[in-house]
Each structure stands twice: as structure tokens, then as C-alpha cells.
Amino acid sequence: MSTILVVDDDAAIRTVVAQALRRAGHDVSVADSLAQLERALAVSLPDVIVTDVILPDGDGIDHVRSISARFPLLPIIVLSAQNTLTTAVRAAEVGAYEYLPKPFDLDVLARAVTGALARGGMVSDDDLRDEDRALPLIGRSAAMQDVYRVIARVVSNDLTVLISGESGTGKELVARAIHDLGSRNAAPFVAINMAAIPRELIEAELFGHERGAFTGAATRNAGRFEQASGGTLFLDEIGDMPMEAQTRLLRVLQSGEFTSVGGARTIRVDVRIVAATNRDLSAQVASGQFREDLFYRLNVVPIELPALRERRQDIALLARHFLDQAAVQGLPRRQLAGDAMTELGAHDWPGNVRELENLMRRLAVLARDEVIGADVIRSMIGTSGASAQSIDVDIGHAVRALIERIAREDPNALDDGTLYDRVIGDVERPLIEVMLARHGQNQLRAARAMGINRNTLRKRLDTLGIDMAEAIRVDDASRR
Numbered sequence: 001m002s003t004i005l006v007v008d009d010d011a012a013i014r015t016v017v018a019q020a021l022r023r024a025g026h027d028v029s030v031a032d033s034l035a036q037l038e039r040a041l042a043v044s045l046p047d048v049i050v051t052d053v054i055l056p057d058g059d060g061i062d063h064v065r066s067i068s069a070r071f072p073l074l075p076i077i078v079l080s081a082q083n084t085l086t087t088a089v090r091a092a093e094v095g096a097y098e099y100l101p102k103p104f105d106l107d108v109l110a111r112a113v114t115g116a117l118a119r120g121g122m123v124s125d126d127d128l129r130d131e132d133r134a135l136p137l138i139g140r141s142a143a144m145q146d147v148y149r150v151i152a153r154v155v156s157n158d159l160t161v162l163i164s165g166e167s168g169t170g171k172e173l174v175a176r177a178i179h180d181l182g183s184r185n186a187a188p189f190v191a192i193n194m195a196a197i198p199r200e201l202i203e204a205e206l207f208g209h210e211r212g213a214f215t216g217a218a219t220r221n222a223g224r225f226e227q228a229s230g231g232t233l234f235l236d237e238i239g240d241m242p243m244e245a246q247t248r249l250l251r252v253l254q255s256g257e258f259t260s261v262g263g264a265r266t267i268r269v270d271v272r273i274v275a276a277t278n279r280d281l282s283a284q285v286a287s288g289q290f291r292e293d294l295f296y297r298l299n300v301v302p303i304e305l306p307a308l309r310e311r312r313q314d315i316a317l318l319a320r321h322f323l324d325q326a327a328v329q330g331l332p333r334r335q336l337a338g339d340a341m342t343e344l345g346a347h348d349w350p351g352n353v354r355e356l357e358n359l360m361r362r363l364a365v366l367a368r369d370e371v372i373g374a375d376v377i378r379s380m381i382g383t384s385g386a387s388a389q390s391i392d393v394d395i396g397h398a399v400r401a402l403i404e405r406i407a408r409e410d411p412n413a414l415d416d417g418t419l420y421d422r423v424i425g426d427v428e429r430p431l432i433e434v435m436l437a438r439h440g441q442n443q444l445r446a447a448r449a450m451g452i453n454r455n456t457l458r459k460r461l462d463t464l465g466i467d468m469a470e471a472i473r474v475d476d477a478s479r480r
């Protein structure tokens with residue numbers, strides 16, 4: 001539960017605001033003066049402060065400046081009856097997260113609080129104050145503060161950034177933050193994932209192709225470089241880029257221009273490059289899989305994202321954030337009991353923030369009670385949770401790798417109309433095998449459990465060539 005401190009000398013407003021925020025699921029405490037506010041801060045830091053401007057012992061806005069200086073990560077929402085532009089500008093100048101003129105709609109306040117919580121832990125920076133550009137990066141740990149410092153350093157220039165970190169640590173989110181906070185934010189942010197595109201298509205995807213450049217190229221296509229013109233190009237999973245494409249990319253980065261596949265025109269583009277990898281690129285350089293010169297060209301400003309297990313103090317903040325987000329999206333509102341937080345804190349999170357996010361969404365959907373206890377967390381992480389997590393984390397990669405493998409083994413397979421059946425067949429086979437095993441190889445029960453017709457299952461067994469000899473052995477054994 002997030003903690004909100006409401007400061008207002010008007011008892012009626014204090015009560016109404018506190019009630020509304022409690023209804024929205026927050027833990028609310030109140031103060032009627034700056035002195036009481038200071039006493040409350042001395043005891044513990046809330047997640048958000050909501051304060052009036054005119055208080056009996058001073059000016060709330062002046063006080064925001066002092067609080068922001070001491071606690072730069074603490075979002076403050078200012079409420080004021082002085083509906084002047086000057087008050088709004090003053091509130092922004094002193095670093096208030098939001099300014100709401102009185103009278104305000106309680107829903108608007110609740111939304112501002114949710115926004116402030118989602119922003120919690122981000123560096124205090126005037127650029128961040130624009131609603132549209134509010135950052136989704138959560139975390140107050142020292143490791144994340146280091147990340148924020150580097151982001152703050154690169155938003156005002158075009159230096160190339162290389163983000164490394166395990167899968168699900170937020171690399172793409174950081175890349176987007178660099179774009180959104182920089183001067184290129186009116187132009188597009190274009191992402192391309194090297195692991196998701198068959199190797200032979202990567203160059204056409206990056207640099208575009210002319211009509212008729214290869215089979216299937218019916219029209220001229222602008223590549224991602226051109227699409228990102230004036231903006232940011234995010235090269236995800238750069239460690240998966242084939243050698244030839246690396247050579248071409250290096251040339252483009254050096255010269256700022258390229259020709260599309262099958263084209264004679266030279267295209268000049270102005271893009272900022274942010275690359276990311278979950279592999280050890282220097283090891284790939286050492287083993288000759290990644291060009292050393294390209295590595296140095298990309299690694300101008302390195303950002304290393306910590307694994308979630310290395311910043312356990314952020315787990316509670318993130319967990320609450322994802323539950324709030326689920327509630328905002330219309331899923332039931334859930335809270336975590338103290339022992340549930342302890343349980344989350346002890347888990348190792350191999351899938352990092354993505355795993356935590358998926359678990360919170362599943363809890364929002366599946367948990368029976370509003371307050372979730374440690375036992376529920378244990379059962380979700382320990383059993384189906386653990387395996388489902390790894391599926392959530394890996395399924396996209398697995399399918400992409402599968403497409404790549406098929407393309408490598410048989411390049412025609414990408415065009416000959418068989419790809420859908422091959423990929424679905426490879427995904428379906430383990431599903432059927434697992435379900436048959438689970439139901440003692442009984443086809444009727446396995447089909448029912450999967451929600452398909454028994455005849456459909458029979459046909460799929462035939463098509464996929466799944467051997468039922470095992471089933472007969474199991475059936476025989478059970479009959480004996």
C-alpha cells in the first residue's frame with residue numbers, strides 16, 4: 001500500500017481528500033501545518049505528499065522547495081485556491097510534481113497520485129514534469145539512481161548509448177526514456193529486435209529495400225533507419241546481429257549515409273542510436289562473434305541495468321506499481337500483506353521486472369481476496385507460477401529462435417507457405433505431450449482438459465506424428 005501525507009489546515013478538505021485516497025487503496029496520514037508536516041517526515045517518508053499552499057505557519061510552495069532539496073525523489077502535489085498562473089509556475093519552479101487548483105475533482109487528484117507513484121524514484125528534473133512524458137521507470141535503489149544519473153547525462157546530447165542487462169530488466173524502457181526526455185521526442189522512436197528478424201532480412205529491415213530487390217519485395221519499403229529520421233533508433237538484442245549486417249551498420253554509423261537494398265540512391269539520415277544487449281558483448285568480441293570496432297562505436301555511454309535480485313529494495317515499490325497499474329486498467333484492485341512483500345523480497349526473480357510484472361497481473365486476476373498473503377505468493381511462485389513465469393519470459397525468444405533456425409536450415413521455408421504450420425506444430429507438440437502425460441495418456445481426458453475435441457486431438461497426433469506407443473504402455477500398466 002502506498003503512503004500519502006495530506007497537508008491542509010482546512011479540516012473538511014483534509015477529511016474529504018484523505019477519504020478519497022483511502023478509497024483508492026492508499027494509506028493516508030494527515031497534517032494541518034508545516035510544523036506537523038515536518039514532524040511526520042521525521043518519523044517516516046511517505047510515497048507522495050499532497051499539500052495546500054496557504055498554511056498557518058508558512059507558505060506551502062516555499063516549503064516544497066525545501067522538501068525537494070532534501071528528498072529529491074519524493075513527489076509533491078500542490079493544491080491551491082489561488083488559481084493564478086503565478087502559483088502554477090511557482091509550483092513547477094520549486095519542483096512540485098503536479099499543481100491542482102481548488103476546487104478540484106477527487107478523481108483528478110487520485111489520478112495525479114497514481115501518476116506521482118508511478119514516477120516515484122525518478123530523478124527530479126523539470127523535463128519530467130510534463131504529464132505526457134511522465135516516466136514509467138520505478139526504483140529508488142542506489143543501483144537505479146546510478147542509471148538515472150547516466151540517463152540525465154545523455155538526454156541533452158546525441159551520444160550513442162549501449163544498454164546491457166539481463167532479459168526483463170527494463171532496457172527498452174530506458175531507451176524510450178532517453179528518447180522521451182531528449183530534444184528528439186517529437187520525432188519517432190523506432191525499435192528493431194535483431195533476434196526477432198530472420199538473419200537474411202535484417203539489412204532490408206534496417207536500410208529498406210527497393211521494389212523488386214528480392215522475391216516478395218513488391219513495393220519500395222523505407223527501412224527502420226529512414227523511419228526513425230530525426231528521432232531515435234533502438235537496436236535491441238544487438239548481440240544477435242549477423243556479421244555482414246554488423247559491417248554495414250558500422251559503415252552507416254561512420255558515414256551517416258547508406259543505400260537501401262537493391263537501390264542506387266544514397267540516403268542520409270539523422271538518428272540517435274541506442275543499442276541493447278542481454279549478452280556479454282565484450283565476450284562476443286573476444287570470441288570473434290561481434291566486431292570490435294562496432295562495439296566501441298556503440299559503447300560510447302554504457303548503461304548497465306541491475307538484475308532485480310541486485311536491487312531488492314525496489315521490489316515492493318514495483319509490485320505496488322504493477323498492482324495499481326492493473327487496477328487502473330480495470331482489473332480488481334489488490335494489496336499485498338506485509339508477509340507477502342517479504343516473500344517477494346526473498347525470491348530470486350530470474351525473469352527480473354518482467355517476471356514481477358507478470359506475477360502481479362496474474363495475482364490481480366486470480367487472487368480471491370483483496371489482500372494477498374504470503375501463502376498465495378508462495379503457491380504462485382513455487383508451482384505453476386515458476387514455470388509460467390519462465391514461459392512468459394522465454395516464449396517470444398523461443399519462437400523467434402525457432403523461426404531463425406527454420407530459416408537457416410531451409411531459407412525457402414520463409415516464403416513457401418509452410419511456415420505457419422511448422423511453427424505452430426513445434427509449439428503444439430510439447431503442449432499435447434505434456435497434457436497426455438498429465439492425463440495418463442488418456443486422449444479423451446487430455447482433449448477435454450485442453451478444451452479441444454477428441455477427434456481434433458487424434459488428427460493433430462497423426463499430423464504431428466506423435467507416437468502413442470508410450471500411451472499404450474501406460475494404459476496397459478494401469479490396467480494390470
Ligand SMILES: Nc1ncnc2c1ncn2[C@@H]1O[C@H](COP(=O)(O)OP(=O)(O)OP(=O)(O)O)[C@@H](O)[C@H]1O
Nearest residue numbers: 136137138166167168169170171172173278353354
Ligand atoms: N524500472 C522499471 N519500472 C517499471 N517497469 C519496469 C521497469 N523495468 C522494467 N519494467 C517493465 O518490465 C517489462 C520488461 O521491460 P523491458 O521490455 O524494457 O525489458 P528488457 O530488458 O528490454 O527485456 P528483453 O531483454 O527481454 O527485451 C516491461 O513491461 C517494462 O515496462
